[in-house]
Amino acid sequence: MKTQYYTASSLDGFIATEDDSLEWLFSLGDLNDSSYPAFIAEVGALAMGASTYEWMLRNADMVAAETGSPWPYTQPTWIFTHRPLPAIEGADIRFVHGDVRDVHAQMRTAAGAKNIWIVGGGDLAGQFHDAGLLDELIIQIGSVTLGKGKQVFPRRVLSPTLRLTAVRQMGGGMVELRYEVG
Ligand SMILES: NC(=O)c1ccc[n+]([C@@H]2O[C@H](COP(=O)([O-])OP(=O)(O)OC[C@H]3O[C@@H](n4cnc5c(N)ncnc54)[C@H](OP(=O)(O)O)[C@@H]3O)[C@@H](O)[C@H]2O)c1
Numbered sequence: 001m002k003t004q005y006y007t008a009s010s011l012d013g014f015i016a017t018e019d020d021s022l023e024w025l026f027s028l029g030d031l032n033d034s035s036y037p038a039f040i041a042e043v044g045a046l047a048m049g050a051s052t053y054e055w056m057l058r059n060a061d062m063v064a065a066e067t068g069s070p071w072p073y074t075q076p077t078w079i080f081t082h083r084p085l086p087a088i089e090g091a092d093i094r095f096v097h098g099d100v101r102d103v104h105a106q107m108r109t110a111a112g113a114k115n116i117w118i119v120g121g122g123d124l125a126g127q128f129h130d131a132g133l134l135d136e137l138i139i140q141i142g143s144v145t146l147g148k149g150k151q152v153f154p155r156r157v158l159s160p161t162l163r164l165t166a167v168r169q170m171g172g173g174m175v176e177l178r179y180e181v182g
Pocket of ligand 1: 022082098121
């Protein structure tokens with residue numbers, strides 16, 4: 001029953017370009033060859049920020065072509081935003097804003113014995129960390145650099161340090177690092 005931030009980052013620490021493109025990511029490996037299938041099977045609730053959700057809206061056709069649905073998640077999902085955003089057909093979503101602690105309690109109830117996935121972005125994951133609610137970071141580092149973009153985890157974590165628990169190489173294009181929050 002963990003709260004996990006699972007994401008892919010460039011080597012220099014960005015999860016998207018400045019204009020929210022993920023094109024750099026798709027050539028690096030196949031999701032089905034990664035830890036993702038085992039990971040998502042244990043997820044009972046998701047949270048994401050507005051930019052991440054808007055990426056799903058913009059790329060609904062591509063997502064549908066690859067997964068068979070414009071919204072690939074069956075689990076309930078909380079979208080953090082201050083703005084009215086359109087819903088996606090068939091998606092079990094609720095729009096929320098403000099303190100992550102209240103939302104986390106709702107997510108915990110919904111997830112039951114399963115894990116909570118903070119999809120991103122980095123600051124939203126940071127808000128859960130600030131509240132002492134983040135248990136694990138699972139970061140797939142792609143063998144590319146972007147120079148600038150949306151930061152993977154814009155927080156200073158010095159003491160206690162994160163605790164590296166696993167390293168898994170996925171060919172030459174990716175390495176997955178797992179950290180427990182100390
Ligand atoms: N590489 C990967 O695996 C991966 C994974 C996830 C996401 N991404 C990408 O990374 C980018 C992330 O974008 P981002 O860094 O801008 O983060 P984001 O968390 O997706 O979006 C940030 C926005 O979420 C809203 N928000 C965040 N916390 C809130 C709160 N407590 N209450 C209300 N609203 C809140 C605000 O939007 P408003 O105030 O404007 O409503 C804020 O500007 C996206 O392009 C996404 O597609 C990549």
